Amino acid sequence: MNEDRAKGKAKDAIGSAKEMVGKATGDKETERSGKADQVDGKVQNGAGKAKDAFHGDK
Structure with missing residues (x-):
């Protein structure tokens, strides 16, 4: 597994944690920020998987 x-x-x-805190406190901005962080994380993880596949890692 690479750094990405x-x-x-x-x-x-x-x-995910930020989204839950935002929902629990009624803070829509924190909830949206948490969702955005999740998307960023999934994209970065996907890029890392692609790099691993290119280099033959699992």
């Missing part, structure tokens, strides 16, 4: 995949998974997890 690890960072992407971390962003996704942090985004």
Whole structure:
């Protein structure tokens, strides 16, 4: 697993937590920010998977 995949998974997890906090507190901005972080994390993780596939890693 390369660095992009690890960072992407971390962003996704942090985004999920931010979204839950935003929902719990009624803070729509935090909720939206969390959703955006999740998308960024998924994209970064996908880029890392592509790099791994190109280099023959799993």
